[in-house]
Amino acid sequence: EETYFVDEYGKRKKGEVYEEEGVEYEVSEILEELPKNKKLFAHIEMESGRAYLVGELREGDKNLEILRLPAASLLLAYFKKHRLHHLIEALKNVGTATELVKQRGQEGKPYPFEKLPNVARRFLREAKKVEKEAGFGRVALAYFGENKDGDARFRVSWLLPTIALFEIDIAEKADKILAAFK
Structure with a gap:
């Protein structure tokens, strides 16, 4: 049977x-x-x-x-349903881990950790908390300072387990962290 x-x-x-x-x-x-x-x-x-x-x-x-x-289309629909716009914008690659990428401004010489502004340090600290809750993760941040208008120039690549992003608490925290880093 x-x-x-x-x-x-x-x-x-x-x-x-x-x-x-x-x-x-x-x-x-x-x-x-x-x-x-x-x-x-x-x-x-x-x-x-x-x-x-x-x-x-x-x-x-x-x-x-x-x-x-298919995990990618399901994850995108899930983000749309829960209005997680910053995750939608950052979604780059979906596999067993999902890559989230956010970039602003032209690249240049990256600042060392000691010279990062508070918003960048807070992003890294909060990202590590989400990674711990999700089971694993990897964040790479290159901060290039501000442009002439005073806007931050940076590139972030963040890997999180795809299955963990289907957990609403983790997804909402990741979305909020990405939103705060402008």
Whole structure:
């Protein structure tokens, strides 16, 4: 017996038989909630150079894959739904880790850490807190001083685990940190 999961809640009833693409299916059970002793586990897998969010239903040693979706488009939709505009703007690459890039002004000679302004130091400090909460991360900041108009010139590259960005608390903190560094 094989089990298939469909995303058509409320469309079918128990015992109903239907055909889809020439294959006949019978609805034997409709799950209203997660069965006891089963856990839902999500992770990111790379396949042919693309990142996928994979959801599995776990019971003991058994894993049953219930979803596989492109992580990049899902992450972008998630950011849009939660109005995380700074993450949307910074989103550069999505794999098992997501790269966020923010740049302003022309590059020049980067300042040493000791000469960074408070806003840059605060960004680095807060980014490290998010990385610790997310499980890992790497931030690279090159601060080039201010231009003639007094605007900061910088380049930030920040790697965070893709799966962690689907956790709203982490995503909101990352968005807020990116917003503060102007």
